[in-house]
Amino acid sequence: MAQLRQRSCADGPAAARTSAQDHLAGRDRRSVDLRLALGALAAWLALLFALGRTPGTLLLLAGVGGTVGGAGLLAARRGVRPAAGAALAGFCVALALVPLAARTAHERASPLHRLATHHLAATVEFTVTADPRLLAATGVAGSPRAAIEGRASKVSFAGRIIHTGGRLLVLAPAQLWRDVLPGQRVRIDGTLRPSLNAGELSVTLFAQTAPELIGRPPWWQRAAGAVRAALRRAASGLPDGPRGLLPGLVDGDTTQLDPVLAERFRLAGLTHLVAVSGTNCSILIGAVLLALRRARIRPALCAVAAGIVLVAFVVVARPSPSVLRAAAMALIALVALAAGRPRQALPALSAAALALLVLDPLLADDPGFAMSVLATAGLLLIAPGWAEALRRRRVPAVLAEGLAVAAAAHLVTAPVVAAISARVSLVAIPANVLAEPVVVAVTVLGFAAALVAPLWLGAGTLLAQLAGWPCRWLVHVAEFFGGLDGATVPWPGGAAGGLALLALGLGALFAARRVGARRVLTAATVAAVIVQIPVRAALSGWPPPGWLFVACDVGQGDALVLPAGAHSAVAIDAGPDPVAVDRCLRDLGITRVPLLVFTHYHLDHVGGIAGMFHNRSVGRVIAGPLMEPASGWQAVRDALWPHRLAIESVSVGQSFEVGQVRVDVLGPAMAFHGTRSDPNNSSVVLRATIDGERVLLPGDAEIEAQQALVSSGADLHADVLKVSHHGSAYSEPAFLAAVHAKVALISVGLHNDYGHPSPLLLTRLATLGVPVRRTDRDGDVAVVAPGGVLTTVSRGTQASTVGLGTSPVADEPRAGWPAPAATSAVGARMAACQLARSVSTISPRGSPASCCSSATRSCSSGGPSARSPPPLAATTRTPRIPSGSAVRSRGRSCTNCWGRRCSPTAGS
Helix, strand or coil, X not given: CHHHHHHHHHCCHHHHHHHHHHHHHHHCCCCCCCHHHHHHHHHHHHHHHHCCCCHHHHHHXXXXXXXXXXXXXXXXXXXXXXXXXXXXXXXXXXXXHHHHHHHHHHHHHCHHXXXXXXXXXXXXXXXXXXXXXXXXXXXXXXXXXXXXXXXXEEEEECCEEEECCCEEEEEEEHHHHCCCCCXXXXXXXXXXXXXXXXXXXXXXXXXXXXXXXECCCCHHHHHHHXXXXXXXXXXXXXXXXHHHHHHHHHHCCCCCCCHHHHHHHHHCCCHHHHCCCHHHHHXXXXXXXXXXXXXXXXXXXXXXXXXXXXXXXXXXXXCCHHHHHHHHHHHHHHHHHHHCCHHHHHHHHHHHHHHHHHHCHHHHHCHHHHHHHHHHHHHHHCHHHHHXXXXXXXXXHHHHHHHHHHHHHHHHHHHHHHHHHCEEECCHHHHHHHXXXXXXXXHHHHHHHHHHCCCCHHHHHHHHXXXXXXXXXXXXXXXXXXXXXXXXXXXXXHHHHHHHHHHHHHHHHHHCCCHHHHHHHHHHHHHHHHHHHHHHHHCCCCCCCCEEEEECCCCCCCCEEEECCCCEEEEECCCCCHHHHHHHHHHCCCCEEEEEEECCCCHHHHCCHHHHHCCCEEEEEEECCCCXXXXXXXXXXXXXXXXXXXXXXXXXXXXXXXXXXXXXXXXXXXXXXXXXXXXXXXXXEEEEEXXXXXXXXXXXXXXXXXXXXXXXXXXXXXXXXXXXXXHCCCCCHHHHHHHCCCEEEECCCCCCCCCCCCHHHHHHHHHCCCCEEEHHXXXXXXXXXXHHCCEEEECCHHHHHCCCCCCCCCCCCCCCCCCCCCCCCCCCEEEECCCCCCCCCCCXXXXXXXXXXXXXXXXXXXXXXXXXXXXXXXXXXXXXXXXXXXXXXXXCCCCCCCCCCCCCCCCC
């Protein structure tokens, strides 16, 4: 075997291929040793079950594992063969749980946790341990939030200073942490609270100030930041999609990746391409070894070169725990493949995974760790056989190995993706088959660009341009497959759903060993894809014929659409989420937006602007007179700049005609100052006329602005009222009465933390006899007028969440959540606008501090908000009539990505 290994690197390609084929053909038919793998798996599952439990419970579980191990060992000595595996599994469980119990007891006794239980305000010094992660959860007015992991070193409160360690999760405005590197020591003020996500192994700090930097990060972190920044500069000349994709493929830097494109990758089953994993590292090291092997370099030099590349990869991708884990997994896989001994590699992989779990038990709940381990296992156990099967069918060796590795990695990581997103992609296999052949070229060229760009930007730019061509292909593949209707199907989320899909996949692999079963499975899979995608697209029933107006379900925000011709529309606001607004426009078939209106600059109205531009052209952009808040105004300017568009201010009396739509500006006459919310009151108020029907669009105008409109004598009559400010209590009764609406639409997020829509507002509309449609209950809502009779068509809330991505804390619908409205066979519900009394609903103030929304696909805080109405005076109280959804909102309604607990991703 030693001679065989030497030949593989030194004697040239012919000898290497011969030795590899000899092994893969089965000349070394010794069985793979699964005992330690089963033990590591048992320890992993035990940790998943045990995280967050008391030290006593953990010790009890560890004792049970030790007892099982001892009993199995005695049975094995008596000749019971399966008992040895059970003994090893039991001892592995005890090995994992005993340190966790000690660690949990230590952390619970630390001063940091005692302070967190009292929710104290404190100044904390800590060291950042990983890159800040952007959250789907948003703060006030939809401002982006980030989660920052660190290790505390000192806490100051009430004039006291305590030196203490412990994990810390900081939740803060994302823009304040954009340039903070891992390894940086910072000081920050905030409120300490117990963790809701990781048991008792960390605390949460809700930041109240900007971070104060102390010293500098380590040199290797600065070097990593410089290399990553140089790669972004080198790729800056590429088109939008490849420009953000290339750094993600090379080093996992997705800061410039279009969120809609990222969603397409997820739907197409290509998420693993933009996540730092052992696959990235394996490609780089494998390419180096292949080149050196062709040059007949000695094995020792091969190993040295591979080690240098490994270190360079870790530096470029940042030496965070996730990258180090990926590198370790890749190293194990490559050593095993180079040695030609997968039976020894699997125990090595199992031992490494078990050691990592003992050192950091929270890895059991980390999807990145699961993907690294599973991808490496697939590389060791599945890929060699598939590569040999492809070679027997005369597929070129390099292409066969690349396809086999990629397909195996996708197969084994699919359960993790399903656990996170609660969906399974039906198009992942063809998408990966078309995408994987160019991944090697992108990774190698992109990594070369990253290393060269800091030293010679011109050469780095040239390499990035070369890598951009295969990146373009990947973008096209993801856009095509990820944009197909029915590309994914629902699947149970959380750990249970992931394990179920894993079991199903293993069963399919076992059955596929027989020719007859393989043919049946292939036929069933092809038939399912062929039936699911076209039939779902044909029967979606959306958009309804002759639609006049659509309120998109984008969560807690506004995104409104008026048809202006074939595949063309006038859009009012862009909601908080690019993925959600793109989904709505794509479902409506909109490819052109001749007129885009921003009523004001709160991020729940402008945060999704990137989705407006995704594969669409935008003509004019108009907005109101007040450029506040500055964060929203700047976000719009930054998004418009690459498209050479400018914001045009409008004034009362202006009109715009786009296709069959006429838009009249009714207000405001001037920007408001000194009111409860100047941006809301300064919203552009529009009246749109289409096919003789009028739609009043007041943005988030509140009492002062509404009173000014009524006093001005403006013609407010309209058939459809888009209710201002998501149905808040700040509404003027005279304004509502002056509209004389036949139907009112409220764009509002499910389980939002503002109490919208207000029961007072709903009662006033009911008194006026105006029926209400709501996006939190009805999903996308369209207004149609067949035969001159005004009618609404509701799509159902699940229609708007199908295929949408999740945050690091997934928010799949849980038991007890409101079900979608009953739908017809084509998935849409017709509802004539009856003059019926609307039912008042509330979001009770007793809601938990943090909950998730299937409408916003994010978590939010239940704390007070600058935009939330104050408690109503006694003279204005209305009866509290909790609806079904209100009652349901009293319970926890979100989990993290493995279905464990509600995560503290609150926007304070």
